[in-house]
Amino acid sequence: MSNIHDNAHSLEKAIRESEEFQNLKTAFETVMKNSETKQMFDEFRDTQIRLQEKQMQGLEITEEEIETARKVVEQVQANQDISTLMAEEQHVNELINEISRIITSPLEDLYGNPNNLN
Numbered sequence: 001m002s003n004i005h006d007n008a009h010s011l012e013k014a015i016r017e018s019e020e021f022q023n024l025k026t027a028f029e030t031v032m033k034n035s036e037t038k039q040m041f042d043e044f045r046d047t048q049i050r051l052q053e054k055q056m057q058g059l060e061i062t063e064e065e066i067e068t069a070r071k072v073v074e075q076v077q078a079n080q081d082i083s084t085l086m087a088e089e090q091h092v093n094e095l096i097n098e099i100s101r102i103i104t105s106p107l108e109d110l111y112g113n114p115n116n117l118n
Helices: 004-017 019-033 035-056 063-078 080-103 105-111
Strands: none
Touching: 004 019, 004 080, 019 035, 019 080, 035 063, 035 080, 063 080, 080 105
């Protein structure tokens, strides 16, 4: 019987070698090579994190913060390299979500799927 941790490490390696991850890595490197694009991306990520932290703390997000975030998002969406990076990140997230569904299926089987209740 193989060790479950060895299988997890094999899965991690397979994700790193996947086309989806390689495309993400290339897109990330493209963004990081351009100082202006990198700065824009960093500002976008910082804004995201700040707003998420406020939400998690139950703090109200001000209209000014919403407007600032909207402007940052518009700038990011107008940048082809960052848009590509975000699309590639979405592909990797979809892959990981699919893998998560597969590896959690034993729990679904054990506890039952509410959709199958008749």
